[in-house]
Amino acid sequence: MTLMRRIVNIIIGLGTIAFAFLIMFLGRDGLLVVMAIFEIGLLVYGIYLLFYYFIMARHMVGGQLMLFLGLFVLGLSTVILKVTQVPERGLAIIVAFALLLAGGLDIVRSFEIKTRGSQTSWRFTLVSGIIEAILSLLSLIIGLINPAFTAIMLGLSFLYSGVSRVVAAFRRYNWMRVIKRFKVQLPNAKA
Amino acid sequence: MQEDFHYYATYCAGLIAGYSHEESLVIAFSDNFADCCTKTFLTGIKGPVVAATTQSAMEMSNAPTDFIGLQQITSIWSAFHFLPGDLYSKVKGAKPYRDKYHLICKPNSDLSVKTAKLAKGKSLEAIGLAMHVVSDTWAHQNFAGTPSLVINNMSDYIYEVFPDGREEKLVFWKNPGKPEDVDKGNYINSIFSPSENSIFNLGHGRAGHIPDYSFIKYRYMPAWGKYEEVFKDNPSDYMSAFTQLVYALKYYRGDYTDFQKDTYETEAVKKYESEIRGIFEKRQLFSNEDWKKFAKDHFGTDLPDFDMKKYDGEYEKAEGDAKKDTVLGRFFTAAIAQKTMVVHEIFASGNKLAGYSAIPKKVNRKGIIVDQESIREEEENKIFVSDSEVRK
Numbered sequence: 001m002t003l004m005r006r007i008v009n010i011i012i013g014l015g016t017i018a019f020a021f022l023i024m025f026l027g028r029d030g031l032l033v034v035m036a037i038f039e040i041g042l043l044v045y046g047i048y049l050l051f052y053y054f055i056m057a058r059h060m061v062g063g064q065l066m067l068f069l070g071l072f073v074l075g076l077s078t079v080i081l082k083v084t085q086v087p088e089r090g091l092a093i094i095v096a097f098a099l100l101l102a103g104g105l106d107i108v109r110s111f112e113i114k115t116r117g118s119q120t121s122w123r124f125t126l127v128s129g130i131i132e133a134i135l136s137l138l139s140l141i142i143g144l145i146n147p148a149f150t151a152i153m154l155g156l157s158f159l160y161s162g163v164s165r166v167v168a169a170f171r172r173y174n175w176m177r178v179i180k181r182f183k184v185q186l187p188n189a190k191a
Numbered sequence: 192m193q194e195d196f197h198y199y200a201t202y203c204a205g206l207i208a209g210y211s212h213e214e215s216l217v218i219a220f221s222d223n224f225a226d227c228c229t230k231t232f233l234t235g236i237k238g239p240v241v242a243a244t245t246q247s248a249m250e251m252s253n254a255p256t257d258f259i260g261l262q263q264i265t266s267i268w269s270a271f272h273f274l275p276g277d278l279y280s281k282v283k284g285a286k287p288y289r290d291k292y293h294l295i296c297k298p299n300s301d302l303s304v305k306t307a308k309l310a311k312g313k314s315l316e317a318i319g320l321a322m323h324v325v326s327d328t329w330a331h332q333n334f335a336g337t338p339s340l341v342i343n344n345m346s347d348y349i350y351e352v353f354p355d356g357r358e359e360k361l362v363f364w365k366n367p368g369k370p371e372d373v374d375k376g377n378y379i380n381s382i383f384s385p386s387e388n389s390i391f392n393l394g395h396g397r398a399g400h401i402p403d404y405s406f407i408k409y410r411y412m413p414a415w416g417k418y419e420e421v422f423k424d425n426p427s428d429y430m431s432a433f434t435q436l437v438y439a440l441k442y443y444r445g446d447y448t449d450f451q452k453d454t455y456e457t458e459a460v461k462k463y464e465s466e467i468r469g470i471f472e473k474r475q476l477f478s479n480e481d482w483k484k485f486a487k488d489h490f491g492t493d494l495p496d497f498d499m500k501k502y503d504g505e506y507e508k509a510e511g512d513a514k515k516d517t518v519l520g521r522f523f524t525a526a527i528a529q530k531t532m533v534v535h536e537i538f539a540s541g542n543k544l545a546g547y548s549a550i551p552k553k554v555n556r557k558g559i560i561v562d563q564e565s566i567r568e569e570e571e572n573k574i575f576v577s578d579s580e581v582r583k
Binding site: 004065066 | 260412416
């Protein structure tokens with residue numbers, strides 16, 4: 001991981017931690033904020049996929065898949081837009097499902113990293129994926145009982161995600177080398 | 192290609208071309224070392240990280256695929272493992288697509304000739320590195336050294352063609368606990384990722400190690416191929432790679448005055464042809480032992496197994512400028528030269544995927560670019576020295 005990437009990870013991680021506390025503080029309204037961000041994300045991704053198809057994927061064998069995927073994601077974002085009109089319980093379930101998917105993908109990715117021979121980072125990704133999946137499953141179960149608790153569970157999921165990003169940014173990095181490289185003057189301990 | 196070709200077969204090619212046992216060992220070491228020289232390794236021995244010729248699994252899994260990250264990945268994989276076949280080929284499509292298409296690796300390209308000529312008159316380590324790049328153009332053809340779904344993806348349409356004409360669909364397994372088994376047809380590839388720039392879509396990851404096995408013949412549809420089938424005959428391609436290697440090595444020794452594309456040293460190899468073809472066609476994951484036996488039988492030499500740490504101590508003990516006169520130092524110099532040349536050529540074609548050229552355009556009064564070779568050498572030297580000094 002380059003120094004710039006680590007700095008970006010720290011900034012995103014701290015932003016995610018702040019967002020996690022915001023959701024927990026807002027309670028039920030926090031779910032609406034998460035949904036709005038989720039919807040916008042899906043909408044942008046759907047448009048990106050259509051753009052990607054016309055620019056690149058139409059030349060590829062089986063590239064139509066990207067066209068169908070783009071249309072599906074756009075459709076899904078429209079459906080979810082309508083879902084915001086229904087009770088919060090529905091929102092809680094959708095958001096919890098999305099987090100469960102993200103956790104599942106991390107678990108699959110960790111096995112892929114292991115296949116490629118990495119001995120350390122795959123464990124970190126696997127543990128992250130499992131924790132994300134457990135938190136989202138708990139959100140799902142609790143969301144069916146009381147949506148307000150779901151906001152707290154989701155907040156915890158985001159909190160974990162933010163903290164793991166910050167931890168990853170500090171992993172196995174020789175900060176002393178950076179300090180020497182940029183000739184940063186360290187304060188004298190005796191002074 | 193794997194260690195069996197890059198180290199063991201290259202050593203034998205060196206002997207056939209007329210190099211001594213010691214010289215062939217250095218050439219073979221440098222050839223295979225191109226698959227080991229990662230940033231992590233270079234950081235460990237306090238070498239210039241800009242000389243990295245490959246990326247480890249961990250480096251790849253942590254590599255960002257934003258624009259700058261893509262340039263770093265592409266500059267390594269295109270320069271050393273997937274040399275672009277034709278940077279100016281005509282293809283329909285928007286510029287982002289054309290840029291990726293132009294990075295598809297092919298043998299006998301202009302860049303392949305430039306790579307071979309770049310090592311002329313240089314160290315044995317530079318020759319070994321050039322041999323790695325040239326031989327990989329045969330194994331890695333039809334894939335690009337940049338993450339790209341539209342170029343490197345593989346459809347399910349892939350069939351192994353056996354010597355008796357029988358065909359069988361190749362199945363890739365995702366179980367990391369299950370090792371590759373050529374007899375049972377268990378092969379592992381990277382998972383499908385719909386993201387264009389996912390690291391899983393780098394090079395031949397989607398085809399697993401199939402292009403690296405010398406024995407296999409298969410037909411498939413490359414993602415960029417407009418639904419046209421490609422038949423890949425690895426034993427023949429590996430034979431071409433081997434004879435081209437011997438030709439290049441003879442060129443370095445002065446037996447030929449020029450290195451030309453599509454030229455092979457069939458005469459010197461003729462005597463061993465059936466045996467070499469037999470090694471390539473043998474159904475096995477690695478042919479190290481066969482090459483060792485080949486060297487012993489025909490040249491009476493004992494080929495030690497590849498040891499990537501063989502020259503670490505020599506480099507670490509050397510002080511200051513003396514580092515450049517070690518085996519690894521000469522390898523790093525050659526790697527920087529190769530990367531600078533390839534990145535410059537890609538950049539000069541109007542393609543920024545591999546980064547920006549380190550060679551400034553110096554023009555004379557008539558607007559003609561002058562003395563580019565010396566500018567390039569000057570720049571390589573600057574990079575080497577500045578990076579080493581930072582690490583000191």
